[in-house]
Amino acid sequence: EKGTYPYYMLKEIDEQPAVMRKILQHYQGEQQQLEIDSAITETMLASDRIYIVACGTSYHAGWVGKQLLESLTHIPTEVHLSSEFGYNTPLLTENPFFIFLTQSGETADSRQVLVKVNELNHPTLTITNVAGSTLSREAQFTLLLHAGPEIAVASTKAYTAQIAVLAVLADVVGKAKGLAQNFDLVHELALVATGMETIIDEKERLEQLATEYLSVSRNAFYIGRGMDYYVAMEAALKLKEISYVQTEGFAAGELKHGTIALIEEGTPVMAIITEESIAGHTRGNVQEVKSRGAHSMIIAMEDVAEEEDQFILPQVHSLLTPLISVIPTQLLSYYTSLHRGNDVDKPRNLAKSVTVE
Numbered sequence: 001e002k003g004t005y006p007y008y009m010l011k012e013i014d015e016q017p018a019v020m021r022k023i024l025q026h027y028q029g030e031q032q033q034l035e036i037d038s039a040i041t042e043t044m045l046a047s048d049r050i051y052i053v054a055c056g057t058s059y060h061a062g063w064v065g066k067q068l069l070e071s072l073t074h075i076p077t078e079v080h081l082s083s084e085f086g087y088n089t090p091l092l093t094e095n096p097f098f099i100f101l102t103q104s105g106e107t108a109d110s111r112q113v114l115v116k117v118n119e120l121n122h123p124t125l126t127i128t129n130v131a132g133s134t135l136s137r138e139a140q141f142t143l144l145l146h147a148g149p150e151i152a153v154a155s156t157k158a159y160t161a162q163i164a165v166l167a168v169l170a171d172v173v174g175k176a177k178g179l180a181q182n183f184d185l186v187h188e189l190a191l192v193a194t195g196m197e198t199i200i201d202e203k204e205r206l207e208q209l210a211t212e213y214l215s216v217s218r219n220a221f222y223i224g225r226g227m228d229y230y231v232a233m234e235a236a237l238k239l240k241e242i243s244y245v246q247t248e249g250f251a252a253g254e255l256k257h258g259t260i261a262l263i264e265e266g267t268p269v270m271a272i273i274t275e276e277s278i279a280g281h282t283r284g285n286v287q288e289v290k291s292r293g294a295h296s297m298i299i300a301m302e303d304v305a306e307e308e309d310q311f312i313l314p315q316v317h318s319l320l321t322p323l324i325s326v327i328p329t330q331l332l333s334y335y336t337s338l339h340r341g342n343d344v345d346k347p348r349n350l351a352k353s354v355t356v357e
């Protein structure tokens with residue numbers, strides 16, 4: 001039930017702090033430490049490479065997952081689009097471990113890969129929001145997102161839930177491998193939940209930014225580097241699918257290799273900056289587009305923010321920044337779609353679960 005909310009999407013955006021806490025609850029054992037089925041941990045520790053397979057928003061969560069898994073488990077990880085994998089299968093290592101990321105658990109493109117991988121007898125894990133879904137039943141292992149039903153076509157809380165569950169998985173496997181970790185994920189995810197609330201409380205500011213930057217433009221760009229690039233891809237998908245503004249998510253440094261030709265007077269360019277090591281470079285890229293007339297917006301995390309930045313994000317651990325930086329982009333998409341008079345929850349040409357290849 002959406003209750004007093006005008007659209008499910010807004011309700012689902014608001015639910016994200018609670019989803020973070022629910023995930024912590026579900027994956028905490030008696031001593032408060034994070035736990036998952038030890039068969040999953042053992043199988044992953046025996047593998048020499050992780051292959052993440054997904055579509056759309058789940059694919060974008062997969063890129064953040066790669067970063068988390070490689071940082072915390074030191075197992076090389078690849079991310080693949082389901083619809084490409086079947087026909088353009090990458091070279092597999094001797095002991096691959098497959099992770100299928102799918103909110104619905106019913107996506108046909110992902111299922112066709114799972115069927116093939118099962119024929120090869122490789123271990124498989126589905127991370128899904130829907131217990132008993134097709135991809136959950138057909139994979140060897142399942143981890144649930146515990147995000148509650150997601151009704152709006154545009155995925156929001158499933159994206160952040162996928163990242164949080166991947167963080168839990170990476171943390172547990174990394175510890176089982178004996179890798180020293182200098183952070184307490186339970187504590188850091190609790191900080192994320194609080195940070196999300198802070199941003200959600202700033203809806204009015206984001207509605208104002210949506211009006212100022214995105215109410216009339218036909219196209220737009222999100223740029224970032226590293227984790228911020230992964231979020232830029234997701235932010236662009238979210239904006240285009242519900243507002244119909246043609247949007248690209250771009251690696252900030254790659255713009256000057258061609259795409260900068262598209263920047264005109266007034267083109268909105270939203271830059272995401274969460275990390276010290278890339279902040280200077282991305283700010284340089286913002287200057288480049290600005291001097292070509294772009295209407296630039298900087299969304300920056302506290303420690304690297306400057307006073308004139310348009311939106312400041314509460315500080316969280318560097319491996320978890322996407323959980324925070326994606327929130328304002330979800331709200332910018334929501335308000336842009338709303339102001340343009342679109343049906344926010346049911347964008348044209350799209351269905352919630354895509355059961356054809």
Ligand code: F6R
Binds near residue numbers: 058101102154238
């Ligand atoms: C975008 C969106 C889609 C889905 C994609 C995969 O907001 O919802 O891109 O992420 O169709 O769906 P699942 O995760 O159900 O496999």
